[in-house]
Amino acid sequence: MTRPSGTTRTVRRIGVGLIAVTLGLLSACGSDDDGSSDAAASSSSPSEASTSASEPSAGSSTSSSAAEEPAGGTLDVSSVDFDYELPSTDLTAGEYTINLTNTGSASHDLVVERDGQDVDGTDVIGPGESASVTVMLEPGEYVFYCSVGNHRSMGMEVAVTVT
Numbered sequence: 001m002t003r004p005s006g007t008t009r010t011v012r013r014i015g016v017g018l019i020a021v022t023l024g025l026l027s028a029c030g031s032d033d034d035g036s037s038d039a040a041a042s043s044s045s046p047s048e049a050s051t052s053a054s055e056p057s058a059g060s061s062t063s064s065s066a067a068e069e070p071a072g073g074t075l076d077v078s079s080v081d082f083d084y085e086l087p088s089t090d091l092t093a094g095e096y097t098i099n100l101t102n103t104g105s106a107s108h109d110l111v112v113e114r115d116g117q118d119v120d121g122t123d124v125i126g127p128g129e130s131a132s133v134t135v136m137l138e139p140g141e142y143v144f145y146c147s148v149g150n151h152r153s154m155g156m157e158v159a160v161t162v163t
């Protein structure tokens with residue numbers, strides 16, 4: 001049996017029309033969604049995007065190792081009986097490594113003295129031996145002397161001017 005259609009016919013027609021339009025819009029969008037719905041399953045690997053957190057930021061700390069040292073370096077000194085031989089007694093302030101080589105026949109050392117105070121010095125070394133000491137020389141008057149026995153009074157001292 002068919003339904004009785006009377007006063008509701010106009011309402012249904014409008015409603016069908018709206019539904020048709022709405023379905024048309026929805027179907028246009030919906031067909032596209034159905035066609036690309038499998039892309040989400042293929043390209044979703046849940047664990048990535050954790051590779052950019054560990055970039056090495058080093059490289060800026062290698063060039064600033066130390067302040068500019070004024071001069072310094074190595075100073076090769078020979079001790080003889082009873083004197084020192086060194087390339088210069090006028091030095092530019094800086095950190096020096098004094099390499100003492102004993103070319104004499106007695107034991108010697110080299111003590112760095114400033115204003116009557118011992119700053120630093122090498123060990124006492126025998127003939128043919130060598131020793132070194134690293135000392136910061138600031139501008140001033142220094143004396144390098146041998147602390148063994150009476151060597152200093154025998155002439156084993158040399159005035160060094162640091163500027």
Ligand SMILES: [Cu+2]
Binds near residue numbers: 107108109147151156
């Ligand atoms: Cu000596």
